[in-house]
Amino acid sequence: MTYQHILYDVESRIATITLNRPDRMNAWTPTMEREVRTAMEAAATDDGVRVIVLTGAGRAFCAGADMEELKTLDPNDIKSDQWMKPFDMNRRPDWQTRYSFYPAISKPVIGMLNGAAAGIGLVHALYCDLRFAADNTVFTTSFSRRGLIAEHGMSWMLPRIVGHSNALDLLMSARRVSSAEALQIGLVNRLYPAAELRAKTMEYVKDMVDFASPRAVGVIKRQLYEVPFQSLAEATIYANREMELAARSDDFREGVASFLEKRPPNFSGT
Structure with a gap:
């Protein structure tokens, strides 16, 4: 398949999905949404893949929704059935909403966070099983500063990762969180110097694949x-x-x- 907003690569039983709009800090689009899900499902059903890595091109993981898209957002589109896949009797309903399909993938999904993770970008990072980040990464939920609420299951996922009080702090204030604080509160599992992030992440992933x-x-x-x-x-x-x-x-x-x-x-x- 030819992708427009992502890159997809399989090597040494590792599938790497790269958000690929570096000029826009990988701002999220409907095209990217369709392509990420398609690539995730392709990796999930590929017997030659054992671990999936999600990352971003350039200096950001995902800086949130593309604001040009938000300017023309129709509230009626949020309720549209186009975001739902046919119901799968073999999956828990909780893992069949718009972005919550990651836990239903039987293979580990590692978020390799190479830069800013904001808004919808942070949502996707939370649905990854593990998060390894560059030490210059900045995080923000961002929603309350756009007049929005905790979207796409973040109110359920975030407290289970960082705890109730930390989740309230991050969601209500939408303040910027440094990588050091993210590690302290459990938002990320490991921090590495930006230049070493890919090598260190792949070292961990390869060890899992091999052993x-x-x-x-x-x-x-x-x-x-x-x-x-x-x-x-x-x-x-x-x-x-x-x-x-x-x-x-x-x-x-x-x-x-x-x-x-x-x-x-x-x-x-x-």
């Missing part, structure tokens, strides 16, 4: 995203059921064999 069972990683991701909807008993019962299936899997046998034989594993994902 972690893709089957196990997919189940673990699903477990953790189910937890907010489960009691402890339900989570334990679910884990016990998955443990039995894991013990019957090829990846379990390979994991044990590679450990005993002191060699790198060759996981099949089955």
Whole structure:
């Protein structure tokens, strides 16, 4: 597929999706929205991909919605059914809204935040499973300073990542947050000098690709995203059921064999 506002590349079982409007600080557009979702779904169904990395071209990750698009926004379009995919009975409804599909992807999604992450850009960063950022990255929710509210599930996701009080602070004030503060409150998992961000992120990702069972990683991701909807008993019962299936899997046998034989594993994902 030919993309207009993103780049898509697969190498060494890693799919990299790059927001590619560097002259506009990768400001979000409807075209970018369609292309990111298409690329995510392509990576999710590609047996040759084990980890997905989302990043931006140039000096920003995503500086928010393109203001030229917002100037002509029709409020009726926000309610349009065009943003919804056909309902999938195999996915929790929570992961089928406009941007909340990331948790339903069975592969890890790593946000490689190379610069400013604001508004809708921050929404997408939050839906990533992990966030690695350059040490000069600045974050802002931005919505309250545009007369808008916490959009696209941010009121649900943000408190689960940074806590209730920090989420209120970031959303109500819409102030700028430095990368150092973002690390302190848990908004990002790791910080690296800007020049080292890509190499350090790929080092982490390659280690996961080479040494972690893709089957196990997919189940673990699903477990953790189910937890907010489960009691402890339900989570334990679910884990016990998955443990039995894991013990019957090829990846379990390979994991044990590679450990005993002191060699790198060759996981099949089955």
